[in-house]
Amino acid sequence: MTYAGGSTNLTYDRDGLLTGIHGFTIGRHADHGLPVSLDDGTLNKTFGYNGHGEVTDVSTELNQTSAFDYDLTYNSVGQIVGKTETLPDGTVNQYRDEHDACFRLTGLNQGGIVPRIFKIAALFCLCASFGLQAGVYKWVDENGRTHFSDKPPPNQQKRNVEVLNDRAKAPPSSSKAQADYRQPAASRILRIRKLFEGEEFGQLNSVLADSLRAVKTEIDHESQLREAYQVFQQDEPAWEALFDRWISRYPQQYQGYLARATYLVHRGWEARGGAYIDETPQKNIDRMVAFMNRAQSDLSRALSLEAGALWAYCLRINIAKSGGQYPDALRTLEQATKRYPATYLARKYYIEMLDPKWGGSPLSMISFANSAQHHVGTNPRLRQLVSYAYYEAGRMAYINKEYAQASGYLSIAIDKGGRPPAGF
Numbered sequence: 130m131t132y133a134g135g136s137t138n139l140t141y142d143r144d145g146l147l148t149g150i151h152g153f154t155i156g157r158h159a160d161h162g163l164p165v166s167l168d169d170g171t172l173n174k175t176f177g178y179n180g181h182g183e184v185t186d187v188s189t190e191l192n193q194t195s196a197f198d199y200d201l202t203y204n205s206v207g208q209i210v211g212k213t214e215t216l217p218d219g220t221v222n223q224y225r226d227e228h229d230a231c232f233r234l235t236g237l238n239q240g241g242i243v244p245r246i247f248k249i250a251a252l253f254c255l256c257a258s259f260g261l262q263a264g265v266y267k268w269v270d271e272n273g274r275t276h277f278s279d280k281p282p283p284n285q286q287k288r289n290v291e292v293l294n295d296r297a298k299a300p301p302s303s304s305k306a307q308a309d310y311r312q313p314a315a316s317r318i319l320r321i322r323k324l325f326e327g328e329e330f331g332q333l334n335s336v337l338a339d340s341l342r343a344v345k346t347e348i349d350h351e352s353q354l355r356e357a358y359q360v361f362q363q364d365e366p367a368w369e370a371l372f373d374r375w376i377s378r379y380p381q382q383y384q385g386y387l388a389r390a391t392y393l394v395h396r397g398w399e400a401r402g403g404a405y406i407d408e409t410p411q412k413n414i415d416r417m418v419a420f421m422n423r424a425q426s427d428l429s430r431a432l433s434l435e436a437g438a439l440w441a442y443c444l445r446i447n448i449a450k451s452g453g454q455y456p457d458a459l460r461t462l463e464q465a466t467k468r469y470p471a472t473y474l475a476r477k478y479y480i481e482m483l484d485p486k487w488g489g490s491p492l493s494m495i496s497f498a499n500s501a502q503h504h505v506g507t508n509p510r511l512r513q514l515v516s517y518a519y520y521e522a523g524r525m526a527y528i529n530k531e532y533a534q535a536s537g538y539l540s541i542a543i544d545k546g547g548r549p550p551a552g553f
Contacts, residue, residue, distance in 0.1 A: 137150060137151040137152075138150075138151075141528060142157065143405070144162060144486070145524055145528055146162055152169045152170075153167055153168065153169045154166075154167075154168050154169070155167055156168070158178075159404060160402040160403050160404065161178075161182060161402075161403045162403055163176070163178055163182060164176060165177075171191065171192060172189070172190070172191060173189070173190045173193075174187065174188065174189050174190075175187070175188045179203070180364055181203075181207065181364075183201070183203055183207060184201060185200060185201055185202075186198070186199070186200045186201070187199055194217075195215075195217065196217055197214070197215070197216065197217065198214065198215040199212055199213060199214040199215070200212070200213045200214075208226070209226065210225065210226045211223070211224065211225050211226070212224040224237065224238065225237070225238045317353075317356075317357070318356060318357075318359075318360055320336070321333065321336060321337075321357055321360045322360050324336065325360070325361070325371065325375075325388075326371070328371065328374060328375075330374075330375045330378055330379060330385065331379075333375075333384065334379060334382050334384045334385075336357070337357055337358070337384040337387075337388070338384065340353055340354045340357045341354060341435070341437065341438065341439070341440075344439055344469070345437060348469060348471045348472060348473075348507060348508050349508060349510070351439060351469075351472060351473065351474040352474070352510075354439060354440055354474075355440065355443070355474060358387065358388060358391045358440050359391070361388045361389070361391040361392045361395070362391060362392065362395040363392065363395065364395070364396060364399050368392060372385065372388065372389040372392065375388070375389075376389065381434065382434065383430075383431040383432075383434035383435040383438055383441075384431075386427040386428070386430045386431040386434070387427070387428070387431040387438055387440060387441055387444075389424075389427050390424040390425075390427035390428045390431065390441070390444055391440070391444060393420045393421070393423050393424035393427065394420070394421065394424045394444050394447055394448060396420045397416075397417045397418075397419075397420030397421045397424065397448075397451065398417070398451070400413055400416035400417045400420060401413050401414060401416075401417040401451070417451060418452075421448045421451055421452070424444065424448060425445070425448060428441045428444055428445055436468075437468055439465060439468070439469055439472065439474065439475065440474075442461050442462070442464060442465035442475050443465070443474055443475055443477075443478045445457070445458075445461040446458045446461050446462060446465075446475065446478040446479050446482065447478050449461065449482070450478070450481065450482040450487060453487070453488060455482070458479055458482050459479070461475075462475055462476070462479045470504055470507075471504040471507035471508040471511070472508070473508050473510040473511050473513070473514070476497075476501055476511070476514060477514070479497070480494055480497055480498060480514055480517065480518065483497055484521055485521065485525050491518065491521055491522030491525055491526075491538075492522075494517075494518035494521055494522070495515070495518040495519065495522065497514070497518070498514035498515040498517070498518040499515060501514055502515065512545060515545045516542045516543075516545040517542075519538045519539070519541040519542035519545060520538075520539065520542040522538040523535045523536070523537075523538030523539035523542060524539075526538055527539075
């Protein structure tokens with residue numbers, strides 16, 4: 130790689146993950162691939178993780194002498210609530226975050242003292258909230274220069290004056306405007322988890338049914354449907370009993386079966402691990418298959434109760450991917466697209482199965498992505514399939530040192546969809 134007149138070498142492993150840059154060696158975990166060390170012979174950093182892939186401890190050494198260490202703790206929704214740092218002289222500093230029942234930050238303590246920086250941040254937020262009440266003026270002067278200010282142009286003599294964010298002139302909020310307020314996605318996700326862990330299964334059924342109903346009305350709601358069920362993608366053995374009680378109370382409603390299937394598929398992938406199949410112990414594969422078989426049973430029951438359960442088709446494609454069962458995946462995709470012709474979500478799971486690392490090929494991905502573009506008028510997100518396909522083609526070409534071809538593919542990916550696979 131060449132940048133700003135300098136060059137450095139990059140190295141990758143078989144999964145295409147970066148393992149070396151500019152004299153630093155990046156060590157990665159054998160199962161999940163996250164970086165566990167960074168070393169250039171002088172500086173050495175090591176990283177530890179919990180079961181959710183969150184960093185729990187970082188240690189730094191200079192010339193084999195401890196320089197700076199810190200540990201992190203998290204709450205049940207993945208927010209950092211504590212940090213303990215150890216300085217070279219042995220000084221230990223502890224920080225603790227405080228949150229309310231809605232998981233909003235309410236306080237920060239350092240050894241029982243509220244740090245000055247936190248007070249400044251709070252004051253800044255307060256000032257910003259006042260600032261939003263005023264209008265912001267934009268104008269172009271006689272020399273063609275653009276100005277922004279919280280005050281109007283002097284003597285109103287400037288031309289092309291535009292008022293931005295004019296809260297002062299905005300009409301008072303109506304009850305209808307307040308009724309139209311939509312909670313952030315994070316609030317909705319936390320609510321679903323709270324309903325589940327509180328065993329409010331009747332309300333939970335209603336929330337999940339509303340998510341599917343929205344998709345049946347407008348296909349662009351399918352991302353919210355996926356987010357709702359991804360709440361159950363947790364490696365929590367204690368949740369088994371909660372799912373059993375949910376289904377026991379509502380055996381004729383599909384939501385409990387589909388949620389448990391989501392949980393079981395996730396646990397199946399966790400049991401398998403992230404190594405190549407020929408490097409994966411047979412016991413891991415056996416555990417994965419056991420989880421996937423249980424999930425299939427729940428999916429069959431869910432679809433018998435609600436044949437339009439789009440998320441169930443996505444999970445079945447994902448299960449087929451775990452066993453390389455291409456005919457099953459294609460058959461499931463056809464069932465999904467028959468009910469939802471413009472679905473992006475089901476196609477997303479299928480195109481991932483065509484990825485070279487799962488035995489597919491870049492050309493098959495590109496062909497499949499292009500075949501979905503006649504529905505792009507109904508669902509613009511389908512454009513991302515083309516972007517993703519060309520991104521993977523470029524990535525594979527780069528790994529194979531076919532740099533000119535890689536550049537061409539990646540240019541098309543950027544042109545088609547911006548920044549794959551970040552939005553994928």
